[in-house]
Amino acid sequence: MRAPPRRLWRLIMVGSEHIKMIPAPDKNIWSAEVNGAPVEVLVASNAILLDVLRDKVGTLGVKRGCDMGTCGCCTVMVDGAPRLSCLCLAGQVEGSEITTVEGLADGAHLAPIQSCFAEYGGSQCGFCTPGFLISAQALLNENDTPTEQEIACAIEGNLCRCTGYQQIIESIQGAAAIHRGEVAAAAPASDAHPDPHPDGPDEPNMPPGHAR
Amino acid sequence: MSGGYRQQPGGSGPTTRKDGKRVAGKQAFPPPGSGGSKPKMATRDLDFIPESVGGKEPQPAGSHIHDRVRTGTSVGKEMPLVDSNAKVTGQAWYGDDVRLPNEVIGKILRSPHHYARIKSIDTTRVEALPGVLAVATGADSPHRFGVLPVTKDEHAMAVEKVRHVGDLVACVAAIDESTALEALNLFDIEWEILEPVFDPKKGLEDADEPIHWRGKYHLAKTNVQKRVFQEFGDRSLVEKPHAESHGKWKMAGVHHGFTEPHAVVAHWDPNGRLQLYTPQQVPHYTHRALSTVLDVPMHQINVIRTFVGGGFGGKSDPFPHEMCAAILSRKSGRPVRITFDREEVYWINRGRHPSHIEVKMTADEDARISGFDIDALIDGGGFASFGHVTSYYNGVLATAPYELGSFHYTGARVWTNKPASGAMRGHGAVNTRCAVEVGLDEMAETMQVDPIDLRLANLLPPHSRTISGFRITSNGMREALEKVRTGSNWDEKFRKLPLGKGIGIGCGFFISGSGLPIHWDPNRFPHATVHMQVDMDGGVTVHTGAADIGQGSTTAVAQVVSEVLALPIEMIHVRSHESDTSPVDLGSYSSRVTFMNANAAIRAALEIREQLLNAAWEMLGYHPNNLVLNDRRIYYKHDPAVGVSYLKALHKAQEDKGALIASGAYRSPPMGGVHKGAAAGLAPAYSFSAYVAEVDVDVETGIIRCTNVWAAHDCGKALNPLAVKGQIIGSCHMGLGQVLSEQMVYGRTGHLQNANLLDYKIPSVHEMPHVEPIIIESCDPEGPFGAKEAGEGPLLPILPAVVNAV
């Protein structure tokens, strides 16, 4: 038969009759702090956090890959711990601090984990990336010298079909180095781009008469 | 003008006098904006300039025609994808992230039966439900479509018959998701159940009611969609074999398992044009199909490709739900969004064909392969999709990289009542390749030779022809085999490892771009077109229809333009999302994008380059042959201080025009034989690969763990080694999934049992071996800067390598 619906039924069919089995859920004001800003939205009492974040709060960076806790694309940080938002009722995290991928960057400054994912090829199609970033950031917040095994355990709930994980692990190691202060963080992308009108070289770098 | 003006060290000197007037003879071209992060020209990066033009980049495979335009700017350097910042900040917009004001939600009613005739559909109760805005059924979509023009057998929604569980029957649009779901229960449908077929072998027999009817082309009353028969070479060679092997394989279907479920948003704008947002590998095919299904001309449709959350072939068909969204939106007058849940993704499928493959091969006394005899029976599911091509690929892509005495192939693709199979990474070649490579190892075993030696002895040389007439240009197979042999310490390990450990080899061969643009004659229209425009501010905008599905084709196009024009990659903007602004491009399949689009982009960039050099000629007085194009400056080659900035030359070139515009195209050379099916598998270049895999087998439980892989892939020239490595490792991941854990399980009653990511086992990070990507550069004469594909080929060898190791 049809795919079982994602949400609870409001009405259930018995024979050809519609029977109200579960009363339509009440709507309440749900409040939480999402990426540092307080939000208050009207949601049904059985609403799922993923839906609330995507449809009501507008943090579309939280991705929906499977709705059943198998892909990790929907990972968000709830009070500092990574959590699958598709398996979490909004009501359960009422009042907590939620960080999504949009909340990782500090203004134009990308978080180290973000710039490293770009630099080391940790993101190909990019759909799994928000989830990985959150899992990795949660790890780095606690441990800035993770071993490969620790990284693997932190991202074991995330699925990536493109990269084969290897470059993701490298990205996380790269970010850990920035967290430890060994490597400088990347400059914000909004800094001025190269000047199309550059000055010439101070000295000719090839002797006159050079064959090329 | 005379010998140009020599600039003062340290700057271009004042162009205005103290009193604000211009200095005579010096024209001020004010740079737009306020300078930038790099005010000085960088010196030439000789490490990335080929030896043949005076640089230091080694070229073991010889020079290339594009060498003379290499500037050492970006080709061959590891670069992050140009769109990666959008992805890491969560701002990349995928299908379901397109939210238009006033949108409504579409849902699809799917067939509960494997095979049934729809006697009637009554929608009155649906329409009466408050909140439902539009309902559509098969009656609203009488026109057929399909990705290949020869096999158009799909409807947006079932007309007359449903062909598998999950086939689309009807759809509704409603104000919210729960109303739409509820509405699906209110359809009153009368079915007449028909006898379904699940086993492809049964599909060869006559049926009462074939799944499709092809009129006069139909074979008796069977469910055979396509039969292929090919024979090349001297079949008498196989009569007295010195060694032979005979393998019978049954391969389950696998799914792409991309992370982003399909989603589509359709909106008829106030001007009556359809704006369709969809994550597609082939937006142009969707465009064509929409035009047929909706009965409107193509220019009335704008297909907008969103970011694609993984394709691998699974988003390379025009899909019925895209048509549904368009139909619903037309009826309701509001934007309609349809998002699949994971289960629906499996219903639409298009994954790898479940197949029965039989490979017989023989070798003569000198260990030369005297014949391949391949028989493939592939299970196409309910629709044709790319199947016509797949039936050929299962055979013809096994004709290389070895020199064969003879080749015999029979293939059949049958329709069954399962979700349709289609193209998936390594299209058609994967299963046979696995069977062939394992067969070779078996022969090596009987002949007591090393399997790598056996392969080396039988390789096709570069610039040769396969037995079926494919033109092989560059070929790095030999080097690849040697590299993995030394890399993995093969000679120490092979047949010498303790019980429970093993090592194995596999090779691969794949097309780099299909030689035949499906919809038109390659002699009349090019494969790929790229437009380029340089405005007064110096930024270069490239318009291409190439669909970036995560593999980095946009980056590749930006890189080649930046290389030719010697501009930093930040100055190149690639626009590829909208069919309104991009030239027609066939999309991402058959590993064609980098090869064809980058070639077209190079051509366009060359045109711009020439105009810039001519302008500099006028300003400096030196002939373009004596000018060097380097980081944002053009200068006299014997004295770099004599030169003009890029922007000055540009403004000179733009005099009277305002903007520089160029357009470039790529068409493949005429090639191939004249036999039936000669065009299948033809490509302007082929990629090669060789992998060695090391496995641990738990002798008691039989659990197999792959621990190490040495993966050498000949991609011609790695435009972006970072992306190539990513593709190699990613391919290993997908291939390992297929060989060790993934399969689509159909139960006894033909139901798909594991339509979710929990039961469909995609390897997690713990199952991944350590992959050592080895890039082989064979410098293809036809490729952009020598490049060939790296997206699909690397998947092929991992399967047989693991099997051989076990």
Ligand code: FES
């Ligand atoms: S959507 Fe939550 S884990 Fe897949």
Ligand code: FES
């Ligand atoms: S980058 Fe595509 S799924 Fe991870």
